[in-house]
Amino acid sequence: MGTTKPLFRDLNADDPEPETTEVDSLCMNCHATGITRLLLTKIPFYKEVVLMSFTCDLCGYQNNEIQSGAALSEKGVRYTLYVSSERDLNRQVVKSDYTSIKLVEIDFEIPCKSQKGEVTTVEGVINRAIMGLEQDQPVRRIQHPDVAAQIDEVITRLQKLKELEQPFTLILEDISGNSFIENPNAPKIDENCKTQYFVRSKDQDHELGIFTKEEITGEKESAILHPISEGCTLEDFEGEVLQFPTNCPNCGSPCKTNMKLTNIPHFKEVVIMATICDTCGHKTNEVKSGSGIEPKGLRIEIDVNSRDDFSRDVLKSETCSLKIPQLQLEVGPHALGGRFTTVEGLIQAIKEQLYDPQNCNLYMFGDSQGPKSKLKFEEFIQKFDVILDGNLPITIVLDDPAGNSYVQSMRDDEQLDEGLRITHYERSFEQNEELGLNDMRTENYEAP
16 A cells, blocks of 8 residues: 555655646637646645646647635734835735735725735735736826826836835735735744734625535524433533544645543633644644633733743643743744643744754745845754753743633642733733624724
C-alpha cells in the first residue's frame, strides 16, 4: 500500500507529476466536448487553491481559472491601515473576491466582487484602481466630457496618494475573512495597522453561499442532537469521547476529531477537541467554552520570573489575544485558537507558530526571506529559548473580551498570588462586534 498524499500539495521540483483530475466539459465556444483539468495546490504565504484549465481539441478554445480551495473563516475581517511612508506602500496585500476597499481621505471605494482576488501591494491596489478608471476615458471624453473630467480629478487624487503628498487611511474589509495585510515590523506590534474581526450578518452569509438547514428545507434544527439514553446519567455522558469526521486544516485530507466535555476546577465546563491527520501527521488541539459570553471582558497578567511560574495551568479561549510587552509581541486570538495548557506550553506554542525545528524554516517568510529579516527572526526565536530556560523574566497579558479564559493561582485558598492580576472591564463597541453583539459596517466606520 502506497503512502497517502495530501489533497493540497506544494508545487515544487520534487513533485514533477502532480495529481490532476480530468473531467469532460462542454465547450462554450463550439458546444462540443472538451476537457477540464483540475489541480489542487497551495500558494506560498496564502492558502489552498484549485487551478482549472479547459481545452477544446475541436475548435482550440482554451480557458484558465483559479478558485479558493480553503474553508471560509468563521468571521469577517477588517484592516485599517494608516499609510505614511514608502514602506507602507510596499506592504503585501492578499485580497479575495469578497474584499471591499475604501480610501477614506478621498472618499473612494472599491466594492466587493468588482475585482478578482489577487496578491499585490498597497501601491498595487491604487495602480489597479487607476488603470480601471483610465480604461474607457478616451471614449468618455468624446461622449460624456463632464463625467470624464470628474474621473480625471479622481485619478489625479489617486496619483497624489501614491506620491504620499499626505498620509492616508486604507480600510480593507473582507466578509470571507480570507484577506491579509503584511506587518513589516513582524514579529513586533504593527502600530499603523488595526485588525478587527466581526460576525457576519445573515445577508453576508447568503452572499457567500452559507445557508442554515432551516433556510434550505424549512425544518428547524433540534437543540438536542443526541438525547441521553435511558439509564445514562449526565456524568456518564460527559465521560464519553465523541468522534466526528472532518478535514485536516493543514492538507485538507479526511480525518476525525475527538471531542470531550470536561470541567476545570474553580472555573467552568469546557469542550476539548483534538484532531490527528494520518495523511500528513498534523496534530491540533482546541478548547471551546461550554458556556456563553460573560457580562464583562477579562484581562489577566501573569508574571513569569522563575521555573515554578511555568507550571501554572492556563485556559486560553478562542476569543483571547496575548501580549508579551518585553518582546513587543502581540498574538491575535485566531493565531493560537483556544487551548488548555501551561504557561510553558503557551510560550512553546508561540515559538512553534513561527519556527519549524524539523525544516529549520521560519514560517513568517519561508524561502523568500532576506538576510536581514532572517537574522532578525533568528535573534527573536533565540529569546524564546532564553525565556524557557528561566533567564528572562516576562509578563504575559491575556485579554479576553468574552471572559472565558482562566489562569491557575499558586495559592491553595483560591486567592490570587502576587504574580497574578485579574481585571474585569466593560467591552468596547469593536469588541462587542467581534463577539457578534453588534452590527457595524464599513460605511459607518470612521477612520482614526
